[in-house]
Amino acid sequence: MAGTGNLNMTAELAAQPLATATALPAVYYRGDAVAGMEQSSVFGQHWQYVCHASQLTDEGDYTVTHLGQLPIIVIRTGEGLRGYHNVCRHRAGPLAQCAGKGAKQLRCRYHGWTYNLDGTLRTATEMKDVADFDIKDIRLPSLQVREFEGLIFAADGNPPEFEAFIAGIAERLAISGHRLQDLQFHQHLSYDIDCNWKTYIDNYLEGYHVPHVHPELNKLLDYRSYVTETHAWHSLQFSPLESGDDLYGSGEALYYFMYPNTMLNILPGRLQTNRVLPLPNNRCRVEFDFFYAARKGDADDARRIRDMEFSDVVQDEDVRICEDVQRGLDSGSYVAGRLNPLRENALHHFQELLRADYRAYNEAHR
Ligand code: FES
Numbered sequence: 001m002a003g004t005g006n007l008n009m010t011a012e013l014a015a016q017p018l019a020t021a022t023a024l025p026a027v028y029y030r031g032d033a034v035a036g037m038e039q040s041s042v043f044g045q046h047w048q049y050v051c052h053a054s055q056l057t058d059e060g061d062y063t064v065t066h067l068g069q070l071p072i073i074v075i076r077t078g079e080g081l082r083g084y085h086n087v088c089r090h091r092a093g094p095l096a097q098c099a100g101k102g103a104k105q106l107r108c109r110y111h112g113w114t115y116n117l118d119g120t121l122r123t124a125t126e127m128k129d130v131a132d133f134d135i136k137d138i139r140l141p142s143l144q145v146r147e148f149e150g151l152i153f154a155a156d157g158n159p160p161e162f163e164a165f166i167a168g169i170a171e172r173l174a175i176s177g178h179r180l181q182d183l184q185f186h187q188h189l190s191y192d193i194d195c196n197w198k199t200y201i202d203n204y205l206e207g208y209h210v211p212h213v214h215p216e217l218n219k220l221l222d223y224r225s226y227v228t229e230t231h232a233w234h235s236l237q238f239s240p241l242e243s244g245d246d247l248y249g250s251g252e253a254l255y256y257f258m259y260p261n262t263m264l265n266i267l268p269g270r271l272q273t274n275r276v277l278p279l280p281n282n283r284c285r286v287e288f289d290f291f292y293a294a295r296k297g298d299a300d301d302a303r304r305i306r307d308m309e310f311s312d313v314v315q316d317e318d319v320r321i322c323e324d325v326q327r328g329l330d331s332g333s334y335v336a337g338r339l340n341p342l343r344e345n346a347l348h349h350f351q352e353l354l355r356a357d358y359r360a361y362n363e364a365h366r
């Protein structure tokens with residue numbers, strides 16, 4: 001593998017106009033220094049998808065996930081949704097290892113310290129007579145948590161205003177008649193992939209590869225009328241479905257990317273969320289959740305099975321090309337190439353947001 005190189009090269013992190021843009025250099029696609037910079041300036045500062053509101057319906061329902069590599073827990077309380085670092089203040093144990101229901105308190109799995117649902121420490125096992133120790137001094141670091149169209153997002157640090165993050169999305173969903181808040185959770189799938197998390201997202205953000213990598217998907221989409229728009233914090237790829245398709249019916253397919261790592265793949269009566277998480281050793285985990293409109297009959301079951309089988313075929317094609325691309329990025333051969341302004345504008349938008357966060361990090365760590 002090539003060395004990590006210099007991550008503070010001002011010229012390659014300068015903003016690039018789309019018309020003459022090049023891809024992000026390979027040096028940003030590997031290494032602990034890049035991962036540390038991204039945890040601080042990307043995952044530690046932006047809104048990320050947690051789950052659907054239908055998965056946290058009652059008081060005490062909670063779920064666990066990560067903001068990048070930070071374990072978090074999000075819980076519905078009497079005062080609304082709350083989110084915390086899922087890291088005990090004693091010796092870093094987890095408060096929960098998977099989703100659960102009806103919690104009245106959060107109990108660390110390691111030595112049993114308990115926290116109230118407002119994040120304050122409630123009890124500390126066998127610590128009553130310990131010098132200079134007061135449970136009132138201890139609480140879990142909290143997150144910002146917001147709900148939008150039935151989707152729950154969380155952020156640590158100083159994220160953009162949530163209203164700016166979601167600007168324009170509700171209006172666009174309404175035009176297509178999509179009501180994400182009415183959908184019901186169906187299934188969770190997770191894929192561990194041998195590539196940097198950005199390699200996977202870059203690939204998601206362009207339809208340029210669809211005719212070459214996804215022959216079956218290409219038949220469903222009208223590639224010529226495939227449109228990609230970029231907005232402040234999200235991009236949108238959309239295409240009318242080829243009419244008469246019996247798997248998805250007719251209507252509009254909307255593929256949202258919300259910086260830095262959330263995708264919403266929306267078809268009539270169906271939502272598939274993707275969350276891309278960095279893993280150690282330059283791997284990533286892509287988590288899919290499938291949601292559907294209320295089941296009307298047996299035909300819906302068959303359609304869901306085919307939808308998930310088809311998604312698996314497309315995902316397999318994407319995983320293989322992403323792992324091949326990562327080998328290319330790691331080869332030492334690659335020098336950042338030119339982007340196609342028409343077909344890779346959303347990728348450019350993603351990389352511009354990354355460049356801005358990298359510049360901010362370098363500025364703060366001079
Ligand atoms: S690490 Fe949580 S109680 Fe010890």
Ligand SMILES: [Fe+2]
Nearest residue numbers: 203213214318
């Ligand atoms: Fe693809």
